[in-house]
Amino acid sequence: MSSRVLILDPLKCTGCRICELACSYISRKSFNPAISRIRVITWFEKGISIPIYCQQCDPAPCLEVCPTGALYRDSETGVILWNKDKCIGCKACIAICPFGAIFYDPKEKLITKCDMCNGKPLCVELCPTGALSYEEALRIIDVKRREAASKFYELITKLTIVGK
Amino acid sequence: MVGGYVGKILRVNLTKQKASIHEISKEWMVKYIGGEGFAARILYTEVPKGTDPLSPNNKLIIMTGPLTGTLAPSSGRYLVAFKSPLTGIWGVGHIGGHWGPELKFAGFDGIIIEGRAEKPVYLWIHDGDVEFRDAGHIWGKLVPETENIIREETDPEAKVLSIGPAGEKLVKISTIISECSRAGGRGGAGAVMGSKNLKAIAVRGTGGIDVAYPDKFYDIVKEMHEKIRQNPVTGQALPKYGTAVLVNIINQHGIFPTRNFQTGVFPGADKISGETLAEKYLVMRRACAFCPIGCGRFTVVPSGPYTVITEGPEYETIWALGASCGVDNLEAIAKANYLCNIYGLETISTGATIATAMEAFERGYITTKETDGTELRFGNADAMIAMVERIAKREGIGDLLAEGSKVFAEKVSHPEISMNVKGLELPAYDPRGVKGHGLAYATSNRGGCHLRAYMISPEILGIPKKLDRFKENEEKIEMVKYLQDLFAAINSLVLCIFTVFALEPKDYASMLSSATGIEFTDKEFIRVGERIYNLQRLFLVREGITSKDDRLPARLEKEPMPEGPAKGHIVPIERMLPKYYRIRGWDEDGKPTKEKLEELELVSL
Structure with missing residues (x-):
């Protein structure tokens, strides 16, 4: 099973919301944040933006609450997918999702959620700053660990040079 | 559809x-x-x-x-x-x-x-x-x-x-x-x-926007995103330093208007530059909706008298509240920028009007009696900040400054110290060292404005091609007209004008065509821009604007730049205007001719 994850670096997000339109284009050929499966929340006074999207939780509350098995996990990629034909529109998944990342299209009267674009998420491809990335979880953790260690490294280098 | x-x-x-x-x-x-x-x-x-x-x-x-x-x-x-x-x-x-x-x-x-x-x-x-x-x-x-x-x-x-x-x-x-x-x-x-x-x-709203040919449109815009990423201005300079990347560049060319356009060289420029902003105060880059450039800055001044958390300041604001007022304190500028935003003041005219008042004070046209005791001198950051608040609240002398620099300068009987065209305060480039930009100021449809034809692009940055900044030849005058028409067309799409550093007219035309389903060539696209520019001009003509209004302040037309790389230069608008009118198809008074209006299908209006 692939362990690639969609990961956010919030310090790189400029709040441009290109991801929202990339998503609505790839799913519906329309430009409409309201049907996008990734939505950016911005605090304008503080200059902070956080995109919200499905975390592909495991165990996933939405899977457990879905009464018809319309939501299921792809055994190969680990991505939670959705079968329209089995969905009865009860919205239990929306109610239980801790991230507010299962969305609802009022026009089509259907739920909608991130399907990782078959392994090539367009939001990641068009993100201009690299705030969104889609990589192996282990690799991301490697990078983060090295970044954290580097701060100590710089500090210790400074101290030893000053000490000499 | x-x-x-x-x-x-x-x-x-x-x-x-x-x-x-x-x-x-x-x-x-x-x-x-x-x-x-x-x-x-x-x-x-x-x-x-x-x-x-x-x-x-x-x-x-x-x-x-x-x-x-x-x-x-x-x-x-x-x-x-x-x-x-x-x-x-x-x-x-x-x-x-x-x-x-x-x-x-x-x-x-x-x-x-x-x-x-x-x-x-x-x-x-x-x-x-x-x-x-x-x-x-x-x-x-x-x-x-x-x-x-x-x-x-x-x-x-x-x-x-x-x-x-x-x-x-x-x-x-x-x-x-x-x-x-x-x-x-x-x-x-x-x-x-x-x-x-x-x-x-x-x-x-929860509705969406559908384009005529979604897949074709997507392929085109994806290429445009790539062009913007690859371009040195939109892909590197603006994302990294914001618009304030211009502070050092413009100052080094000796055209950074200082102390109300009294010179084009500001000694404190580097202290208020985009580089300094990025190094000391920038906490986050910000972008407008659907913009890959992200020139916005989110800035924190963590302590001291000018403590503030704000978006900005960008180039024009840094100039207007900074060099224009002789202020080289970036923290004070950020604070004043924040005050402009929360009170709803326009930063260019606000800074330029305060600069006009500072010149009036230094020349003795007003005294501490009119300013309620404030030493309104160039470089006095606290006085600058105080004036922002007084203008916003129309308090004391702020009530008069709230009318803009032209009315203020007339009121103190020295209209020559207001640096405006058609009543709108000039922005952050001294045209004595960029003569095409001077013509762009003089003929902008909204008055003293840099965004109707950004001649800094060819005259300083060399985009789309390098023009000698001190010349006032026919090629340059044609470029002013061309950019005015192109910008008017881009402003009808509506896309950010910064895209023009990376994109060409045919790029805009192909995005427009695939989105709407109405075919536009690059020439037709620019022709719409020309139509819009002439229609706006008709509005001005109807309000009584003539060639005598298409002029710069006397300081820029008659007084040579006193120092720096542009030393000795003036803007010979008088010589440029007749050629500009001819290229535009306007009469000697600056009025679009009947033939031009017929050509642009504007006669019925």
């Missing part, structure tokens, strides 16, 4: 508290595209000669374009157009942030606001519905608080444009703000809104 547009313009009559809807005709789409094109068409036919800009008869037109809210790069912008209370002519401002696309998602390409509400109101527009809401409880409030209250009362995801106390008090250099810090509407857009008793407009 025609794509890109919603197809509807909302008309709101504040006097009658009624709203109606116009369908947009295909003829308009072909002739004017959208944005500034539609706004110019509406303002010209609906706001007759001599209309008092602050009367109910003036109209405030808010407009998006067919590319607004799509994946076309930097498509998050919208514009406000009106007859300007500062200049008495065509007033316009393009605003970033997220409000414009949201209007389209809510079901409208634009809004025409007319009349005057009896009491303060705000509009709440959501998915095709319009509500007039009482704004008595938010009248007088600062912009951030206004936005927060309205979001609480409507929808937490609503986007809000509003005016601050400056607009309410009809300050002629006030502006409209959305998302706390995205400003627009030089020439007093805030005052026009204030005169209509309209505090704010909140929008939220």
Whole structure:
């Protein structure tokens, strides 16, 4: 099973919301944040933006609450997918999702959620700053660990040079 | 089908508290595209000669374009157009942030606001519905608080444009703000809104924008995103340092207007540069909706007398509140920028007007008696900040400065110290070292403005080609006309003008064609721009503008630059104007000829 994850670096997000339109284009050929499966929340006074999207939780509350098995996990990629034909529109998944990342299209009267674009998420491809990335979880953790260690490294280098 | 547009313009009559809807005709789409094109068409036919800009008869037109809210790069912008209370002519401002696309998602390409509400109101527009809401409880409030209250009362995801106390008090250099810090509407857009008793407009929508050929459109815009990423200006300089990357560049060319255009060299430039901003104060980059460039800055001054958390300051603001006033303290500039945003003041005219007052003070035309004891000298950062607040509140001398630099300078009997064209304060480039830019100032349809033809691009940056900045030859005059037409066309799409560093006319034309399904060649695209530019000019001519108004302040036409790389130069506008008029197809008085109007299909107006 692939362990690639969609990961956010919030310090790189400029709040441009290109991801929202990339998503609505790839799913519906329309430009409409309201049907996008990734939505950016911005605090304008503080200059902070956080995109919200499905975390592909495991165990996933939405899977457990879905009464018809319309939501299921792809055994190969680990991505939670959705079968329209089995969905009865009860919205239990929306109610239980801790991230507010299962969305609802009022026009089509259907739920909608991130399907990782078959392994090539367009939001990641068009993100201009690299705030969104889609990589192996282990690799991301490697990078983060090295970044954290580097701060100590710089500090210790400074101290030893000053000490000499 | 025609794509890109919603197809509807909302008309709101504040006097009658009624709203109606116009369908947009295909003829308009072909002739004017959208944005500034539609706004110019509406303002010209609906706001007759001599209309008092602050009367109910003036109209405030808010407009998006067919590319607004799509994946076309930097498509998050919208514009406000009106007859300007500062200049008495065509007033316009393009605003970033997220409000414009949201209007389209809510079901409208634009809004025409007319009349005057009896009491303060705000509009709440959501998915095709319009509500007039009482704004008595938010009248007088600062912009951030206004936005927060309205979001609480409507929808937490609503986007809000509003005016601050400056607009309410009809300050002629006030502006409209959305998302706390995205400003627009030089020439007093805030005052026009204030005169209509309209505090704010909140929008939220769940509709989408469909384009005519989605896959083709997507392939094209993806290539455009790549072009923007690869371009050194839009892919590196602007993302890294913001627009303030220009501070050092412009100062090194000796054209950074200092102490009210008394020289073009500012010794403190590096202290207020984009590099210094990035190094010391930048905490986050910010972008308007759907913009891959992200030139916005989020800045923190963590301690001291100028402690502030704010978006900005950008290049023009750093200049206006900085070098223009002789201030080299970036923390003070950031603080003053924040105050302009929360009160709803336009930073260029505010800084330039304070600079004019500082020159008046230093020359003894006003004294501490008029300034209530303030030593209003160049370089006095605290005096600059104090003046921002007094202008916003119309307190003391602020009441006179609120009328703009031209009225102030006339009032103190020294009109020559106001650095304006047609009443609008000049921005952050001294044209004595960039002569084409001088012609662009002189012939801009909204008065002293750098955004109708950004000649800095060819004259300093070498885009699309390098022109000798000190020459005033035919090639350069043609370039002014070309950029004015191109910019007018881009302003009808509506895309951010910064895209022009990376994209060519055929790029815009192909995005427009695949989005709308109406075929435009690059030539047709620019021709629409020419039509729009002439239509705006007709508005000016009708208000009495002639060739004698297409001039720069005497300081720039007659007094040679005293020092630096542009030393000894003036702008010979008199020599350039006749050639410009001829290239434009205007008569010697600056009026579009009948033949030109026939050629542009504007005769019926």
